[in-house]
Amino acid sequence: MTKTFCLLLAALAGAPIAVFAQETAAPPANPITASEKGFYTLVSGEVVAAAEKMPEENYSFKPTPDVRSFGQLVGHVADAQYGMCSIAMGEQSPMMKGIEKTKTTKADLVAALKDAVAYCNKAFSTMTDAQAAQIVQFMNYHVAKITVLSVNTAHTDEHYGNMVTYLRLKGIVPPSSERPSARPAQSSGGER
Known part of the structure; x- marks a missing residue:
């Protein structure tokens, strides 16, 4: 019993050392910019996937006459990317x-x-905190440059919500609602 107890005590005493000895991932050099880029990567990937998923014949589709067509919405999001990210890059x-x-x-x-x-993505990769x-x-x-990038991310996400509505009205499951195994690899913003 004493031998077992001593072995158990030795094992428990060594456990914290083993935990601390494990390598931990170093934080990114620019954690603020990296955090925002992570969310932007997710959102921009969903928008590109939605644009790819909508059939060509539905690019002129408007849910009501007074709103943008799906194609105009894609163009608007692209224009906003250039407009906001160019401001952030000066x-x-x-x-x-x-x-x-x-x-x-x-x-x-x-x-x-x-x-x-x-x-x-170039704006994020070249910008330090x-x-x-x-x-x-x-x-x-x-405002701070990161605020401009954050507004761009929010704007992109807002219009992804519009795109989801257009897709659903056409009977298409949006990328964010697909089961992970059914999702194609995202070509613009990286993997999920």
Whole structure:
């Protein structure tokens, strides 16, 4: 009994050492920017997946006459990516023509959306937390650059909600409602 007790005591005494000896993942170098990028990656991936999932013939679909068509919605989201992320990066938007007004086919709109997401991913990958705290003019406000990126994420998510409605009205299950095993790998924002 004493031998068993001593072995048990030794094992329990060594357990905390084993736990502390395990490698822990180092926090990201820029945790604020990395946290926002994580949410943006999820949201932008869902938007791209929704754009890819809607059939071409439904890109002109409007639930009511006074709202954007599905294709216009995709173009609007792409335009907003360029507009907001260029402000956060402190540069002129490379897409001044307006995707919503100039692109009409599914192929062109999906490609433009993917390019816009890649542009915003560049904003995240090149921005440090110190840069994220720098103040810029956004609409009528002076805000931190990370706020502009956060508003872009929220705006993208808001319009994903619109896209879900359009998809459901056409009898299509939106990407976020599919079972994980049925989801295709997301090509723009990374894996879930």
